[in-house]
Amino acid sequence: MRGSRVSYVFPIYNETGNIDLLYRTVDEVVRGLPYEIELIFVNDGSRDDSLAKLRALAADDPRVKVLDFARNYGHQIAVTAGLDASTGDAVIIMDSDLQDPPRVSIDLLAKWEEGWDVVYAQRRSRKDTPFKKATAAAFYKGLRYMSEVDIPANTGDFRLLDRRVVDELSKYKERDRFLRGMVSFIGFDQTAVQFDRDERHSGESGYPLGKMITFATDGIMGFSTFPLKIISRIGFVAAAFSVVGIVYVLVMKLFVPQVVVAGWAFIVLSILLMGGLQLIMLGILGGYVGRIYRQVQQRPLYALRDERPSPVALVTPIAAAASAPQATSVAPVGTPASADDRTAATQ
Structure with missing residues (x-):
């Protein structure tokens, strides 16, 4: 195997109706995989009870890590924070509305094991409104024509990144982020996995028309003159x-x-x-x-209000056995972070 640990990153914004099913579905998918699993949920300033549900998951499952933003920073920044916090040899980025089927991650991992560094999920079909399909097609066609980087059509942020790619991506500090373009710009060996995109399970899209236009602008201006x-x-x-x-x-x-x-x-x-x-x-x-x-301005990309992994979320079995005498020094889940910890988390 290329690695022993896989991280999943889920940006969360008002996803209270999706979190439980998402967790159960992902748990069923990864249960038989020969990897240690890390589940990173980034709460992007949700105004519902998403954070409470995430903290409950972290309390029950040592694989779950929750990052809580101080405010809403947007989808691309939330994904960036998840990548920064990940420790896996491979990292899978996935939306939280279940339009990205968790079962497809098995296909992504299979390609990764073949030696590919980036495996992006490419939509073969999508269950969206005619307006959404038309605007998406126009955007990708225009971006492909104008961009100075070859960005695959019909792809979102649903993809697997090898640790080398994640480390390289961490060097890119631009604020107006268009991650799928940045990953294409970095290079490495990349391939696609075809999939059929499902309908959104619950809630409303985090990309209304205004945000879609802004996102398209970031894609065009970030990779084209x-x-x-x-x-x-x-x-x-x-x-x-x-x-x-x-x-x-x-x-x-x-x-x-x-x-x-x-x-x-x-x-x-x-x-x-x-x-x-x-x-x-x-x-x-x-x-x-x-x-x-x-x-x-060189401002930080985001600020964390709280970062609460389970006490063993980031510890491998071997490391855990080696550090067993010091286990009592680890703060329990739910213990409020100290002022120094919160300050460090925002840097």
Whole structure:
């Protein structure tokens, strides 16, 4: 085997209706696997009782580790925190709404054992609304055309990463994160596993239209300068239309002045057109400048309110036997972290 330990990472945001079934399903899937299992749940500022359910799981199952964000930071940051906290030789990222079938992780592990470093789950079919399917198809087609990195179509964050890839990914500190693009950018040996995506079991999507647009923008601006190139092309096209307009006005003024009417409407429309184009261009430039501004601030990606693994969650059987005399020094599950611990967790 390539390793003895596998970590699962689950971002959680208002998933109270999914947590119990998710845990049971994953438990059934991993029960027969020849690995030590680590289950990392990242509570991304949930406003329901998701955190209480996660802490109950951690109290009952030593494989469960719970990270509690100080506020909502977003899906990509939650996945990043889970990767940072993982200790497995392989890490599997999976959504918590059961649209990513846990059983597919067995296929991901099989490919990993064959020697692949990244195994991404590629959707063969998906049970979504026609609007969701259409926008997703348009996004991946546009991203593939504009991106400077080959990002596989019909893939999300559901994938397996070898420890080498996870360690390499930890060096990437950009704030506007698009993880599937970052993984493609890193390289290593990558392959796909086809699967059929299920319906969401419970709750509402964490990606409404506004967040979908923001996410798509992160993907495009993070891996392409194509929007900047469009600006100059639009400028040349607008200049060409202006030259045509000038020639038209001069010809009419010189040869058929009797039909020329005071062109205030034409002037106003021209000003509005050019003004609109300029605002669009400034918006594109502003998007890139904003990303630079957020990056140079060098703020931490996230802050943890609490980090509560089970006391043996990160200890292998061999290590546990070696450290048995000191077992009484480990704080029990549920013991509040000290101020120093909480401070260290946020760094």
